[in-house]
Amino acid sequence: MLRVASLPGDGIGPEVCDAAVRVLGALPVDVTVEEHSFGGRAIHEDGDPLPAETLAACRAADAVLLGAVGLPEFDGAPVRPEQGLIRLRGELDVYANLRPAKRDGVDLLIVRELVGGLYFGASGRRADGSAFDTCEYSPHEIERVARRAFELARGRNAFVTSVDKANVLETSRLWREVVSGLAGDYPDVRLEHMLVDNAGLQLVLDPAQFDVILTENTFGDILSDVAAGSCGGLGVAASASLGDRGPGIFEPVHGTAPDIAGQGKANPAGAILSIALLLDELGQPAAARAIEGAVTGVLDDGARTPDLGGTATTDEVAEEISESLAISMPTTS
Numbered sequence: 001m002l003r004v005a006s007l008p009g010d011g012i013g014p015e016v017c018d019a020a021v022r023v024l025g026a027l028p029v030d031v032t033v034e035e036h037s038f039g040g041r042a043i044h045e046d047g048d049p050l051p052a053e054t055l056a057a058c059r060a061a062d063a064v065l066l067g068a069v070g071l072p073e074f075d076g077a078p079v080r081p082e083q084g085l086i087r088l089r090g091e092l093d094v095y096a097n098l099r100p101a102k103r104d105g106v107d108l109l110i111v112r113e114l115v116g117g118l119y120f121g122a123s124g125r126r127a128d129g130s131a132f133d134t135c136e137y138s139p140h141e142i143e144r145v146a147r148r149a150f151e152l153a154r155g156r157n158a159f160v161t162s163v164d165k166a167n168v169l170e171t172s173r174l175w176r177e178v179v180s181g182l183a184g185d186y187p188d189v190r191l192e193h194m195l196v197d198n199a200g201l202q203l204v205l206d207p208a209q210f211d212v213i214l215t216e217n218t219f220g221d222i223l224s225d226v227a228a229g230s231c232g233g234l235g236v237a238a239s240a241s242l243g244d245r246g247p248g249i250f251e252p253v254h255g256t257a258p259d260i261a262g263q264g265k266a267n268p269a270g271a272i273l274s275i276a277l278l279l280d281e282l283g284q285p286a287a288a289r290a291i292e293g294a295v296t297g298v299l300d301d302g303a304r305t306p307d308l309g310g311t312a313t314t315d316e317v318a319e320e321i322s323e324s325l326a327i328s329m330p331t332t333s
């Protein structure tokens, strides 16, 4: 029995999580899903975006499914929903964020360092009217995520593009040194280095040239949205955040989309494809491939939400995907 902790969060988070859980329920997989308070909702209820009970439940689960957190009402507030997300990533030490992007001719995987760098630097602060954020990386932090990227490349096209800004940043020069130093352990994988500004350009002009893109936290945040934009849109992009042990976090790449929340317009594909990543990680590849096939089939010929030019609702898309799964995986196991 697989145990999934679901953290729907804010905005369209609960809408897409419901859809994803519905699809999970349509599969012949023995799983229980338990929902927990997180993000803005948890701030209202507990004053804490990551209540102790929620963190404990995540640690005890096999995987965490997450919607999204953050709402305009918390802009400038002392306690913000995003702090809960950053803390959860740190607590579970999910240092490798995997973001696949697929489209005709394009099949790339961004491996983003997730618990270091600028977003985790010794707390941002203000002094004398100026603001400071610190970017810091240790060799160990770079090595573990780089090894993950090399290993993942072995199961793909054996090509890693490591993205940095080594012509300007000291952290990037260390990044390049450490990654280059590991290349000898993976002689079967081709390694290339690319500066981040060029990587942004190349992702727009010719994303088919990439296999695995390895990069640090901030660059990866931006580049993965660029990749999502040039490969089917934010609504269909999924991600997995993994550590060495313990549960991974599986979530769509998009945010809470306050502009469309509560209207049934949210595309559930990103959340549903995150379930496929979750099943892959928990040793259920057949179920994962079935979900990918069902999502592709429905988005190509069936129900589509408005972001993809259709008129279907979130629920209608989830329903069609579930029905198509019931046909492709009829047996129970």
Ligand code: NAI
Binding pocket: 012, 016, 067, 068, 069, 070, 071, 072, 082, 085, 234, 235, 251, 253, 254, 255, 256, 257, 258, 259, 260, 265, 266, 267, 268, 270, 305, 307
């Ligand atoms: P966003 O991803 O929420 O929305 C950007 C645009 O894409 C909006 O026009 C939205 O309607 C559209 N969009 C996003 N997801 C969609 C979906 N599934 N279906 C159809 N359209 C979709 O990014 P934005 O507006 O920058 O941020 C809104 C809030 O979300 C902020 O509070 C931000 O901090 C938070 N956020 C949270 C994330 C997380 O929990 N991992 C990630 C990114 C943003």
Ligand code: MG
Binding pocket: 221, 222, 225
């Ligand atoms: Mg982002």
